[in-house]
Amino acid sequence: MIRIDCPVCGIRDESEFTYGGDATVVRPAMGEAALKPWIDYVFMRDNPRGAHREYWHHVVGCRQWLVLERDTLSHMVGTCSLARDAA
């Protein structure tokens, strides 16, 4: 069980959250006309083996989107912050 320290609700079980994927992926500017930045944004991932910054949605808690630092090799969690602050 991964336990996430939600900045609003405190430490809660992973089953209260929904995973939202890699938080380092940045959407291109809406005026971006080239195809490659959009293909990279939608499909390509670094997929690191180790430290990972990722989105979690506290869907049955405060409903805030969070950014969590977690190790993909050990599942150890690090700091967790509100996504709007982390951006």
Add this chain to the structure above:
Amino acid sequence: MSHYSAFSVFRNALTGNRQWPRAWRDPHPKPEYDVVIVGAGGHGLATAYYLAREHGIHNVAVIEKGWLGGGNTGRNTTIVRSNYMMPGNTMFYERSMKLWEDLSQDLNYNVMISQRGQYNLCHSPAQMDAARRRGNVMRANGIDADLFGRAEVKRRLPYLDYSASARFPIHGAIFQSRAGTARHDAVAWGYARAADRQGVDIIQQCEVTGYIWDDGKITGVETTRGPIRAGKVGLAVAGHTGHLADMAGLRLPIETHVLQAYVTEPLKPLVDTVISFGAAHFYVSQSDKGGLVLGGDLDGYNSYAQKGGLPMVEHTLASAKALMPSVSRLKLLRHWAGVMDMSMDGSPFIAKTSIDGLYLNGGWCYGGFKATPASGWCFAHTIARDEPHKDNAEFTLNRFERGYQIDEKGVGPQPNAH
């Protein structure tokens, strides 16, 4: 290397079974090979075997950081089937099914293929319509498929929940009679022995630490047992594709996720087929030792750890209980986890990469075990001839930028949803 036969069993019985030769050699790596395959799981070993047998390329090494068959080949639920609907998938998996049917004879090794059939249950009229469409696509391609209504499913699988209080009532099922299970370890051992007999070197405990580059082209691998030069390098390391591709500077449409499976304590024969629940991601079969083999959903987050969490254990067992109330007091004997290359459309890659000399086989999501023979067959063809076989022509890396995703479930570019 002796040929296995009734006679060899008899002869070795007379000598107390002390004279069996080892099934494959344990060679030291040579400085150079025509082809080096990274990853001695089912896919890598099958690739080496078909490179030698179908394409006459015998100077091949398969290198493995651990022991052969120690990754996902030994961590799956052993189901084989070919009930895929999307162009690009359908005939690939049917090639695999056909290779499975003759595999024990072909390899001179009993892979214990058991064509006990597989049911995909439907729990709504809409699911029945979707199953009918899938079945029609399969039959139009010469693949066996049957659609059964509720009464026929109840007659065949009487131990499922047909009560008025069933959370997801069973409307019917689509059935493939040629589907079934195979002994997963025997597949790795059978391919290893057959490849070894063709002259392939299988080198275990040899981890790739980097690539040998020559003018922008990959011409070998650096390993913990020294450099090995190769005309061509093929990756067959699904689960760790991201890591090995990263060393080559490739960024891929893959996320790595963890998937768990479970075995219960042994029972007398109960489930004589393979059953997939249609209301949640859950499937069950019974092993020859009597344990029910249960599989479920991904844990849902990126992970390279070969361990999962308890929330998914609970979810999977709740599905089991909803489908088969009689299992409620069974104990789990063991469970395990494997790491999956989850691709952005749920379908695999067997292709040349953008780097000369590097070939990729990966992105298998849940579907790797059943694909083993065709994956090796098609990857060997792609490496030997520098062009895809017709059955893996769609499994390219550039299908996303071209807009030709093979999204069997239609859920979009979200790896943990496939």
